[in-house]
Amino acid sequence: MSEAPTIDRPEARVAEAEHIDVLVVGAGISGVSAGYHLQQSMPGTRFVMLEAQKSYGGTWYTHKYPGIRSDSDLYTFGYRFKPWTGAPIATAEEIRRYMGEAIAENGLERRIRYQHKVVRASWSSEAKRWSIEGIRTDTGEEFRFTANFLWMCQGYYRHEDGFTPEWPGTEDFKGEIVHSMHWQEGTDLTGKQVVVIGSGASAATIVPNIAEQCAHVTMLQRTPIFYRTGRNAIEIADELRRLEVDESWIHEIVRRKILYEQKVFNGRSFDEPEKVRGELLGLVRDALGEGSEEVIAANFTPKYRPWQQRIAFVPDADFFQQMKAGRASVKTGVIERFVADGIELQSGEVLRADLVIAATGFHLCVLGDIDFTIDGKTLAFGDTVTYRGMMFTGVPNLVWVFGYFRASWTLRADLVADFVVRLLGHMRERGAEMVVPALRPEDADMALEPWIAPDNFNPGYVNRGVHLLPKCGTKTEWRHTHDYWEDSHTIPQADLDDGTLVYR
Numbered sequence: 001m002s003e004a005p006t007i008d009r010p011e012a013r014v015a016e017a018e019h020i021d022v023l024v025v026g027a028g029i030s031g032v033s034a035g036y037h038l039q040q041s042m043p044g045t046r047f048v049m050l051e052a053q054k055s056y057g058g059t060w061y062t063h064k065y066p067g068i069r070s071d072s073d074l075y076t077f078g079y080r081f082k083p084w085t086g087a088p089i090a091t092a093e094e095i096r097r098y099m100g101e102a103i104a105e106n107g108l109e110r111r112i113r114y115q116h117k118v119v120r121a122s123w124s125s126e127a128k129r130w131s132i133e134g135i136r137t138d139t140g141e142e143f144r145f146t147a148n149f150l151w152m153c154q155g156y157y158r159h160e161d162g163f164t165p166e167w168p169g170t171e172d173f174k175g176e177i178v179h180s181m182h183w184q185e186g187t188d189l190t191g192k193q194v195v196v197i198g199s200g201a202s203a204a205t206i207v208p209n210i211a212e213q214c215a216h217v218t219m220l221q222r223t224p225i226f227y228r229t230g231r232n233a234i235e236i237a238d239e240l241r242r243l244e245v246d247e248s249w250i251h252e253i254v255r256r257k258i259l260y261e262q263k264v265f266n267g268r269s270f271d272e273p274e275k276v277r278g279e280l281l282g283l284v285r286d287a288l289g290e291g292s293e294e295v296i297a298a299n300f301t302p303k304y305r306p307w308q309q310r311i312a313f314v315p316d317a318d319f320f321q322q323m324k325a326g327r328a329s330v331k332t333g334v335i336e337r338f339v340a341d342g343i344e345l346q347s348g349e350v351l352r353a354d355l356v357i358a359a360t361g362f363h364l365c366v367l368g369d370i371d372f373t374i375d376g377k378t379l380a381f382g383d384t385v386t387y388r389g390m391m392f393t394g395v396p397n398l399v400w401v402f403g404y405f406r407a408s409w410t411l412r413a414d415l416v417a418d419f420v421v422r423l424l425g426h427m428r429e430r431g432a433e434m435v436v437p438a439l440r441p442e443d444a445d446m447a448l449e450p451w452i453a454p455d456n457f458n459p460g461y462v463n464r465g466v467h468l469l470p471k472c473g474t475k476t477e478w479r480h481t482h483d484y485w486e487d488s489h490t491i492p493q494a495d496l497d498d499g500t501l502v503y504r
Contacts, residue, residue: 020046023147027051027112028058030153030401030413032099035108037417052117057099060092062159065183067209068092071201071313075255076408083251087232089315120371123396128433152400157362164358169337180359189214193352198359199225201312204319206359211322218351219330224302225309229283232315263485266406273305287320299330307406364465367400386470387437389480390416396436405457407484415491426496432503440499446473452482
């Protein structure tokens with residue numbers, strides 16, 4: 001975990017605390033959803049949204065690498081309350097435009113305070129409120145809030161820096177190494193040999209979007225992953241638009257269709273993994289054409305079952321089209337060391353490179369790397385047990401949005417928003433100022449498990465950071481199911497008075 005910035009404390013600079021009802025941390029996908037639901041369902045609630053960056057968008061603002069796009073369809077990644085009208089796989093620019101419209105249409109601009117980085121949050125059971133301290137990154141001034149409730153919408157990875165392995169010999173390399181998170185727009189690739197290290201959605205996006213600019217681009221991966229290909233269009237949406245059906249109807253119909261198809265596919269990935277494996281490899285074979293069996297066996301045949309790691313969607317097979325054209329290639333191997341003119345693999349082969357792009361993932365960040373204390377005691381979230389994947393034992397008046405691995409993040413953001421406004425309304429009805437999850441006597445002997453089991457989902461960023469995340473129990477109330485189709489029934493029906501939540 002990164003060290004929190006230091007706040008100077010001369011008395012003259014200590015800001016007077018502003019008190020609000022709900023403080024939302026983050027103005028990305030989840031934060032905008034939270035703001036909308038608070039405004040629509042709880043009029044009169046005093047709330048602000050604090051965003052560390054200069055603008056809204058989260059990932060879609062901080063990442064600038066070539067071709068950055070969603071790997072989830074926008075009919076489910078888009079908001080339930082705002083129809084999506086474009087192609088299902090969208091660029092970062094298109095997503096930010098959509099989010100900007102959602103902000104403007106709902107008057108949320110006045111709620112957002114940019115370049116406000118939260119550093120620490122302290123809960124007082126005596127005062128029954130949070131004290132939040134932070135730094136304005138534009139002026140260096142500190143700020144303070146007190147809030148009745150904290151809604152953490154900052155995502156789950158660190159925006160400041162990506163994960164880069166320690167490779168031997170990088171000091172000998174004469175070229176440039178850049179992480180995809182720190183890509184500089186306008187970088188000249190003309191005539192360069194480029195190696196992209198990684199095999200996830202970022203790498204599969206970067207490769208086709210730079211292939212025609214450089215001499216050649218090679219994607220270097222340790223192990224293969226699964227890909228899906230398809231048109232970046234949805235036939236039923238196009239047909240309904242030709243019939244001039246209202247966009248809100250189209251959005252809901254297509255959204256339900258996609259959710260149904262995803263549920264079936266995800267279920268089949270567990271129930272008949274070898275059949276699904278064959279279908280996915282068949283899509284790659286169709287994209288690469290005849291004579292590709294050797295390439296597929298070496299570079300596109302994972303050893304794990306489908307959906308044990310995220311499946312990368314390749315719209316219009318653009319990644320594979322660049323391979324067919326000879327402008328891009330894939331190499332599976334382990335890095336021995338960097339050398340002056342490239343990367344030497346353990347096999348002895350040297351990949352020539354003028355530029356290396358590390359699309360090697362990110363650092364998992366728990367609740368914004370904020371220094372949390374409860375009544376003066378430092379809080380370690382890894383020692384807590386989660387309530388439905390959004391609240392934590394012993395942590396009052398706080399909800400965290402942690403999305404899905406196998407479905408769009410926004411689906412859970414909207415479900416959590418529904419839950420929060422229901423919970424806040426329930427507290428008001430009870431006259432309660434504080435709510436905290438607590439294990440019941442019947443939960444005392446319940447087995448505790450990791451946030452997600454390694455045999456369920458195990459990409460590198462989860463494996464590296466899972467010890468920082470709260471534990472899960474074996475009962476529905478005490479776990480993040482990572483399953484939208486289950487959550488869409490259980491969360492709206494959750495009994496707020498079943499003893500798992502203690503009110504004061």
